[in-house]
Amino acid sequence: TARNRNLSGLMAEVLNREIICLLQTLGEVAQETGCHAYAVGGFVRDLLLHIKNLDLDVVIEGDALAYAKKLGKKLGGKVRTHEKFGTAVVKLPDGFKIDIATARLEYYEYPAAMPTVELSSIKLDLYRRDFTINAMAIHLNPDTFGTLVDFFNCQNDLKDRQIRILHNLSFVEDPTRIFRAIRFEQRMGFKIGRHTEKLIKNAVKMELFDRFFGHRFFNELISILSEENPIPAIHRMADLGLLRFLHPTLRIEPKLATILEETRQALAWHRLLYLDEPCRQWLVYLLALMSSLPVREVVVFCERFEVPLRHRQFLGREKLAVTRIAAIMKRAMPETPSGMYHLLKDLSPEGLLHLMGLLKKKGCKKAISLYVTDWRQLKPETDGNDLAEMGYRTGPLYGTILRCLLDARLDGLVHDRASETAFIKEHFSLPDQ
Numbered sequence: 001t002a003r004n005r006n007l008s009g010l011m012a013e014v015l016n017r018e019i020i021c022l023l024q025t026l027g028e029v030a031q032e033t034g035c036h037a038y039a040v041g042g043f044v045r046d047l048l049l050h051i052k053n054l055d056l057d058v059v060i061e062g063d064a065l066a067y068a069k070k071l072g073k074k075l076g077g078k079v080r081t082h083e084k085f086g087t088a089v090v091k092l093p094d095g096f097k098i099d100i101a102t103a104r105l106e107y108y109e110y111p112a113a114m115p116t117v118e119l120s121s122i123k124l125d126l127y128r129r130d131f132t133i134n135a136m137a138i139h140l141n142p143d144t145f146g147t148l149v150d151f152f153n154c155q156n157d158l159k160d161r162q163i164r165i166l167h168n169l170s171f172v173e174d175p176t177r178i179f180r181a182i183r184f185e186q187r188m189g190f191k192i193g194r195h196t197e198k199l200i201k202n203a204v205k206m207e208l209f210d211r212f213f214g215h216r217f218f219n220e221l222i223s224i225l226s227e228e229n230p231i232p233a234i235h236r237m238a239d240l241g242l243l244r245f246l247h248p249t250l251r252i253e254p255k256l257a258t259i260l261e262e263t264r265q266a267l268a269w270h271r272l273l274y275l276d277e278p279c280r281q282w283l284v285y286l287l288a289l290m291s292s293l294p295v296r297e298v299v300v301f302c303e304r305f306e307v308p309l310r311h312r313q314f315l316g317r318e319k320l321a322v323t324r325i326a327a328i329m330k331r332a333m334p335e336t337p338s339g340m341y342h343l344l345k346d347l348s349p350e351g352l353l354h355l356m357g358l359l360k361k362k363g364c365k366k367a368i369s370l371y372v373t374d375w376r377q378l379k380p381e382t383d384g385n386d387l388a389e390m391g392y393r394t395g396p397l398y399g400t401i402l403r404c405l406l407d408a409r410l411d412g413l414v415h416d417r418a419s420e421t422a423f424i425k426e427h428f429s430l431p432d433q
């Protein structure tokens, strides 16, 4: 049986009133529908660690789809159901999302005349989860609201800061859990349990991964590379012999270690300056990890992990462009800002940060950072209307003049409208009157 402990007090301490009210409503709707509702997974784990986690996963013992519809109606939310998986998402008017799933069911056939009984399905549901720290639930129905459901003594592992699987075949069943173990270990400063680590090493030795590629692995890799600082997790993957599953020749050599660290610094710099410019950190780290591989090996990687086409094209294009530019900059940096501008102007934010991670020379980094902070925003003050007023005939010449003007501006040859006008008159003759 589960260890019972009521978490209402803890909830009041960690969560705000709206969330607690919402949890209560979730329980009331369960009562009205004649089923049981539980908050599960990361939400419970984080609550016990006094961390507010707004990813709410709910498991229903009963019909989750009927429950979701009723909940949607009561809260005025939008309901999306996936009949095949018995899951639903309810999106509330304020944007808050609740994931709802049906607990797994298992029937036990008793021998002879005994009836078939339904095993407490929340127990089975929790048993099928990745790690003990993620295998607790909180009962939400009104009469037991806030009761912690912990069948496998998971609280102890949380207290001991241990990542442990629930049964020995866990990694055979789903090897992506190995990536998850490393992610949780590094993020929370926990330790993968001794037995669990042994099972990971066995799985690696058995080359379990050779059969398990595809997008689920890729998604776990994205999650790792999206952690605030994924470098310790990358080193842990290397220690456990996992990098070669990404690519057989991938190793953390001093050169790659430096590139990863420089990449981290470039990303931190960018985050500080451009909070609102979207930059997909995981792509920058993936480019860094793959920096020693030729493009065709990146293509092989993308195929094995079923990387979506848009990412594949992006990775290929940015890798080629950055490799080319890095070679030019190592050989001979452009001498003028305009030369630098034209070299960098087609790179994405991710490509620029990848380039910064690759180049060691201070001068190179400085030039890229100036491009990001100043040069790429620069525009001449003169525009097409001004050129018409000055008497130039409309046509392709306008493009040429404005491009030259931008270069002149970048290189400091002009700095305001008056000097731009003088520059144009000096270099482009007006048509005969």
Ligand code: ATP
Pocket (backbone or CB within 6 Å): 040, 041, 042, 043, 055, 057, 128, 129, 130, 131, 134, 135, 174, 176, 177
């Ligand atoms: P995060 O804070 O990173 O979102 P999380 O624990 O919420 O952590 P999710 O990936 O959102 O992680 O998964 C939600 C829950 O689903 C987990 O807590 C875990 O119980 C379960 N789960 C996810 N992936 C697996 C898996 N591969 N095998 C078993 N259970 C899993």
